[in-house]
Amino acid sequence: xxxxxxxxxxxxxxxxxxxxxxxxxxxxxxxxxxxxxxxxxxxxxxxxxxxxxxxxxxxxxxxxxxxxxxxxxxxxxxxxxxxxxxxxxxxxxxxxxxxxxxxxxxxxxxxxxxxxxxxxxxxxxxxxxxxxxxxxxxxxxxxxxxxxxxxxxxxxxxxxxxxxxxxxxxxxxxxxxxxxxxxxxxxxxxxxxxxxxxxxxxxxxxxxxxxxxxxxxxxxxxxxxxxxxxxxxxxxxxxxxxxxxxxxxxxxxxxxxxxxxxxxxxxxxxxxxxxxxxxxxxxxxxxxxxxxxxxxxxxxxxxxxxxxxxxxxx
Ligand SMILES: [Zn+2]
Numbered sequence: 001x002x003x004x005x006x007x008x009x010x011x012x013x014x015x016x017x018x019x020x021x022x023x024x025x026x027x028x029x030x031x032x033x034x035x036x037x038x039x040x041x042x043x044x045x046x047x048x049x050x051x052x053x054x055x056x057x058x059x060x061x062x063x064x065x066x067x068x069x070x071x072x073x074x075x076x077x078x079x080x081x082x083x084x085x086x087x088x089x090x091x092x093x094x095x096x097x098x099x100x101x102x103x104x105x106x107x108x109x110x111x112x113x114x115x116x117x118x119x120x121x122x123x124x125x126x127x128x129x130x131x132x133x134x135x136x137x138x139x140x141x142x143x144x145x146x147x148x149x150x151x152x153x154x155x156x157x158x159x160x161x162x163x164x165x166x167x168x169x170x171x172x173x174x175x176x177x178x179x180x181x182x183x184x185x186x187x188x189x190x191x192x193x194x195x196x197x198x199x200x201x202x203x204x205x206x207x208x209x210x211x212x213x214x215x216x217x218x219x220x221x222x223x224x225x226x227x228x229x230x231x232x233x234x235x236x237x238x239x240x241x242x243x244x245x246x247x248x249x250x251x252x253x254x255x256x257x258x259x260x261x262x263x264x265x266x267x268x269x270x271x272x273x274x275x276x277x278x279x280x281x282x283x284x285x286x287x288x289x290x291x292x293x294x295x296x297x298x299x300x301x302x303x304x305x306x307x308x309x310x311x312x313x314x
Pocket of ligand 1: 159161
């Protein structure tokens with residue numbers, strides 16, 4: 001038995017034949033022809049699938065799709081995806097005219113979280129929360145081995161939990177969201193602020209201009225003992241830790257899995273978060289603790305997670 005997982009991005013569309021253990025056994029990619037509109041893109045997805053599977057093969061049981069934007073997973077439609085310039089696209093229905101198999105559609109962040117949970121760092125667990133710390137903060141919740149994505153599949157917007165009322169401005173319009181403190185964008189903003197306030201900081205040696213600041217600047221200089229860098233890292237850990245503790249208290253997952261560029265810090269990041277969370281975790285002695293892990297699948301999480309949309313039904 002096998003499924004096809006599709007990961008639709010603004011630049012390219014990836015497809016993979018995924019076996020039941022989450023291995024990608026065959027794959028292909030096509031450029032996303034955004035300018036040509038949804039019909040052309042859906043035709044391209046159809047061709048992409050036909051390039052890697054034999055439609056006469058009865059072992060091919062379904063197609064899962066991760067799509068950016070507001071997706072209605074119950075209806076298999078995409079309400080709105082800005083970077084594809086899509087509005088009200090009947091994705092599953094249109095694609096089923098080309099490939100006659102069950103089709104499930106999910107939001108790309110939720111789908112990648114399902115992939116990481118089923119086949120990546122979370123494969124030993126049934127209840128996980130996945131947080132991706134990138135330009136924004138995305139993620140997803142998997143409970144009892146199944147993706148929890150709420151009404152119409154529009155839930156799981158973990159990055160927009162407010163952790164500081166009236167705090168930093170978020171891209172969503174509210175203030176103080178987790179994303180406004182824990183995205184790489186927020187980390188770089190806070191690094192630049194600290195550098196401006198501390199002209200003697202070693203961060204100026206690591207990144208000689210504010211334009212050269214990256215997600216590494218504060219972390220690498222903190223390791224060398226720079227006080228201003230340490231204050232940036234401590235603040236980052238505090239907000240991320242508080243967010244994780246909130247998720248732990250709500251979902252009581254076995255593990256929280258972190259992905260994104262900041263996770264390149266590896267154990268240095270994880271140890272600080274464990275230290276922060278262990279002192280503040282709600283409950284009594286003997287209550288189950290949650291593990292903190294780093295995502296393992298990288299860019300493949302979207303494709304295997306999309307296939308997981310079908311496998312979780314079987
Ligand atoms: Zn927000």
